[in-house]
Structure formats: C-alpha cells, structure tokens
Amino acid sequence: MTEKDLRERIKEAAVEHFNKNGYHGTTIRNIAKDVNCSLPMIYYYYKNKKELFDEIIKKEYFKILKKQASLLKIDNIIDFYTKFIYELNSLSNYDKQVYRLGIKVYLSFDGDEELMDHMDEWEKSILPRHRELLKPYTKNVNNEEAIVRTLVHLLETMIVNIVVKDRYLPKDEIREEISIVLQSCADNS
Amino acid sequence: MTEKDLRERIKEAAVEHFNKNGYHGTTIRNIAKDVNCSLPMIYYYYKNKKELFDEIIKKEYFKILKKQASLLKIDNIIDFYTKFIYELNSLSNYDKQVYRLGIKVYLSFDGDEELMDHMDEWEKSILPRHRELLKPYTKNVNNEEAIVRTLVHLLETMIVNIVVKDRYLPKDEIREEISIVLQSCADNS
DNA sequence: TTATAATAATAACGAACGTTAAGTAAAGGA
DNA sequence: TCCTTTACTTAACGTTCGTTATTATTATAA
Missing domain, CATH: 1.10.357 (Tetracycline Repressor; domain 2)
Incomplete structure (x- = not known):
C-alpha cells in the first residue's frame, strides 16, 4: 500500500503476465486488477508498457x-x-x-x-x-x-x-x- | 488468385506474422494486407484467428x-x-x-x-x-x-x-x- | 439463358486496448 | 494556517482489435 511497495508489486505482477501471455497478450488492466490498484497508477510509476517490460529485462x-x-x-x-x-x-x-x-x-x-x-x-x-x-x-x-x-x-x-x-x-x-x-x-x- | 491459392497464401503470411509478433501481436488485418486480400476473406477460409494458428501447429x-x-x-x-x-x-x-x-x-x-x-x-x-x-x-x-x-x-x-x-x-x-x-x-x- | 454456388469486397459492429486529463485525499514543511 | 508534494481514483479519449452483415462479382451447371 505504501510508496515503494506498490511499484514492486506492479513489477511482480507484470512478470507473471508477460510470462504467461507475452508482451502483446498482457494488458495494463489485468496487471492493475492483480495488484488491486487503479489503472493509471501503473503510469504513475512507469512511463508506459514498454518501459515496464524493459525494466524487467534490463x-x-x-x-x-x-x-x-x-x-x-x-x-x-x-x-x-x-x-x-x-x-x-x-x-x-x-x-x-x-x-x-x-x-x-x-x-x-x-x-x-x-x-x-x-x-x-x-x-x-x-x-x-x-x-x-x-x-x-x-x-x-x-x-x-x-x-x-x-x-x-x-x-x-x-x-x-x-x-x-x-x-x-x-x-x-x-x-x-x-x-x-x-x-x-x-x-x- | 485462384481457389486453393489464396488459402495457402494466407497461411504462409500467418506463419510469418505469428513468428515475428506472437499470437497476440499478430492481427488479421496485417495478414490480409500482406496477401493483398480483403479482411473477411480470412474468415472465409478459416473460422477464426485461433483456428488459423491451430492449423499451422497441428x-x-x-x-x-x-x-x-x-x-x-x-x-x-x-x-x-x-x-x-x-x-x-x-x-x-x-x-x-x-x-x-x-x-x-x-x-x-x-x-x-x-x-x-x-x-x-x-x-x-x-x-x-x-x-x-x-x-x-x-x-x-x-x-x-x-x-x-x-x-x-x-x-x-x-x-x-x-x-x-x-x-x-x-x-x-x-x-x-x-x-x-x-x-x-x-x-x- | 438462367439459376446456383463459390469467391470476393465495403462497411460497420461492439469490445478492448494503451494512454491521459482532471480531480481527490492525505501528509509535511513554511 | 496555507501551500506544495505525493499517492491515488474516476472517467474518458481515440485507436485498433476480432468478427460479421450485407452485397457484389465471377464461375459452373442446368
């Protein structure tokens, strides 16, 4: 719920989704639902979908x-x-x-x-x-x-x-x- | 341009796209553009996107x-x-x-x-x-x-x-x- | 020739997508 | 106290997606 926490939880849910459904099969909405936060929070911590993916790899x-x-x-x-x-x-x-x-x-x-x-x-x-x-x-x-x-x-x-x-x-x-x-x-x- | 031809050409273009962009990254529209046919022609030969993919694998x-x-x-x-x-x-x-x-x-x-x-x-x-x-x-x-x-x-x-x-x-x-x-x-x- | 079937295109449907504008709630420092 | 920053939400935007209803063209068979 607090600062650093949510950012990390988003990344963890993203890993799971990218893994299961690939880059194109993963939707920001599904990630948001998984971490129980609103959709724009993901854009609050990550510039966009690609940056989220890149951070995981890089x-x-x-x-x-x-x-x-x-x-x-x-x-x-x-x-x-x-x-x-x-x-x-x-x-x-x-x-x-x-x-x-x-x-x-x-x-x-x-x-x-x-x-x-x-x-x-x-x-x-x-x-x-x-x-x-x-x-x-x-x-x-x-x-x-x-x-x-x-x-x-x-x-x-x-x-x-x-x-x-x-x-x-x-x-x-x-x-x-x-x-x-x-x-x-x-x-x- | 003739019967069997187009169906085959669709499959070949599909292979290329599924390969390059994955299942979710591939769009019927892009396949249609590649084989230079209209979009519904793909549904004429294949029930839907998934059936097209499945036929390639199976x-x-x-x-x-x-x-x-x-x-x-x-x-x-x-x-x-x-x-x-x-x-x-x-x-x-x-x-x-x-x-x-x-x-x-x-x-x-x-x-x-x-x-x-x-x-x-x-x-x-x-x-x-x-x-x-x-x-x-x-x-x-x-x-x-x-x-x-x-x-x-x-x-x-x-x-x-x-x-x-x-x-x-x-x-x-x-x-x-x-x-x-x-x-x-x-x-x- | 005419009827029928196969092959094609136009245009649009609703749904879901990535992304953002606008605003709220809480906290901390001045 | 007021102001600024941080953390967050609701609601909506424009686009693109898979899919289909409708219609036109062509080929075949009668």
Whole structure:
C-alpha cells in the first residue's frame, strides 16, 4: 500500500503476465486488477508498457545472470558445473519467471530488437568465459574448442529445461551428463 | 488468385506474422494486407484467428517433425545424427518458420494448453525412440540412459540454434559435438 | 439463358486496448 | 494556517482489435 511497495508489486505482477501471455497478450488492466490498484497508477510509476517490460529485462534479468556468473569457486570442474546448474532448481519463483522472460527475449520470441542487441553482448562473452574456466582441464586435449562448445550447448538445454519448462533436474542426472561431455579431460583434474 | 491459392497464401503470411509478433501481436488485418486480400476473406477460409494458428501447429508443424523422424537409414550412428541435424540447415524458409512456431508452443511461449498437451504426447516418444536407435551401440556401456539423455539434450540445443536463432551450423561442428557425447560407445559401431 | 454456388469486397459492429486529463485525499514543511 | 508534494481514483479519449452483415462479382451447371 505504501510508496515503494506498490511499484514492486506492479513489477511482480507484470512478470507473471508477460510470462504467461507475452508482451502483446498482457494488458495494463489485468496487471492493475492483480495488484488491486487503479489503472493509471501503473503510469504513475512507469512511463508506459514498454518501459515496464524493459525494466524487467534490463534490470531484473541481468541481475540474475550476473549473480549466477559470480558463483565462481572452482575446485573440481564437474562439481562446479553441476552446482551451477543444480542451483537453478531452487531459484525463487519470481527469479525463475524473470529468467524465463529473458530467455524468451534472447530467442527473439518476445521484446524488440533493441533488447535483443542488449543480449547479444552478453552472449558473446559466454563461450570465452567457459573456455577460460576449462583451460586448466583441456590443455592436454586436441579438441578443446569442440568440448567447450558442446558443454555450453548442454548447459543451455538444461537451463531451458529447469527455467522454461519448469522441470526439476536431479543433481546426479546433471552430473552424469556433464561428466559425459567432460570425460575426456576430467582425468586431468 | 485462384481457389486453393489464396488459402495457402494466407497461411504462409500467418506463419510469418505469428513468428515475428506472437499470437497476440499478430492481427488479421496485417495478414490480409500482406496477401493483398480483403479482411473477411480470412474468415472465409478459416473460422477464426485461433483456428488459423491451430492449423499451422497441428498440421504443418507435425508434418515437418514426422518427415524428419522418418529419415531413418542408419549405418553409422554418428553419421546418422550428424545428418539428422545438418539437414535442418537446408529447411525451406517456410518450414523453418513453422518449426520455430512449434518450438515456441512447445516451450509454452505461445499457443494454449490444448496445443501444449498435443505436443507433450510427441515429446514422450522422443527419448524411447532414441534409446531404441542407440541400443545396438550402448549395450556394452553402463550409463546407457545418461548417454541417451545427454544426446537428446545436445540435439535440442542444436535444433534451437538452427531453427530458432536461425544460425548455420557447419557439418563438422555438429559431428564433433555428437562424437564427444557418443565417444564411449562409438567404438562398438 | 438462367439459376446456383463459390469467391470476393465495403462497411460497420461492439469490445478492448494503451494512454491521459482532471480531480481527490492525505501528509509535511513554511 | 496555507501551500506544495505525493499517492491515488474516476472517467474518458481515440485507436485498433476480432468478427460479421450485407452485397457484389465471377464461375459452373442446368
């Protein structure tokens, strides 16, 4: 009911609606009804519908990505990646929905080109980051690049399964799959 | 201009619009403008917007999936999966867009629950089908299930890359990644 | 030729959309 | 006390949406 409160509640309801019905399927009226406020209050806190959507992607989504990326404490590389994926399972419902929305924009299923460009920047940093992480373990291997690519591809699918399809992935299944890809260099760890 | 023609042209324009703007972002008026016909002509051939969308998914999308699935002519398993993915690159533009739309529904990014259920049926058949395909090659291996799962996950990402993100995946990159996952049982081939 | 069916367009319907103008209620500082 | 700012509502705006009633044109078959 008080100041900051309502603004936040609007954003949370917006995430839910954008998630369920997409940008065009979401109406300001439905959001207002959900948070039990009048329609113009949304325009009181956000310039318009697009700004509300953009704030969710640009602030909330990237906040989650960066938090995930800062989890770096590696001893065993397979443990690390297993944990990296497994912890997505226990993301809060809100974070999961924001993540889902972000993936939707990333796959150009929603949002606009400007947001897409924003994401491309991030994506370009993914492969090099994992290559760096894996460097100590791939130095005795001749297909380093392919292994990094395969791993990143595998991680992507698991992320989609957990976040987008909202499935629970057991820790040992995650570990098994990562091990299969990294088995050729895991001996060096 | 003649009978069957217009109906088909409407569907093709619809695929493009649903793809670009989602179900709610697509308007009958825009489709009509694209095919250069009057607005009610779309209602002449399709009951309403939803039926137009449903026909694309239920008929066109599954047609593509089934065509893909019938490609079974295996001698070498890695060759087979490489070809299976590689040929997605040369899908026609229309087929690619339909495929993309289907994935969108499959990820519950568009469409409704009824369509989702339709897809779940199909998805349940995927893992067993690949397990069957791989059976001759995994009999001397103790983690058969994990390998099948990993492979299917990897295939999914590659499909998304080609069809959804519209990227070209070179044949040798595809083969490399599949080989990494299947290396433990490829010796038996 | 005439009747019938298929293919098309014009114009409009009510409903819902994003957005805003105008005003109210409460709170805080001068 | 009065004034300004903040938080909020009612009511409406212009537009666009999905959809349809009505009518015109063309093709086919009798």
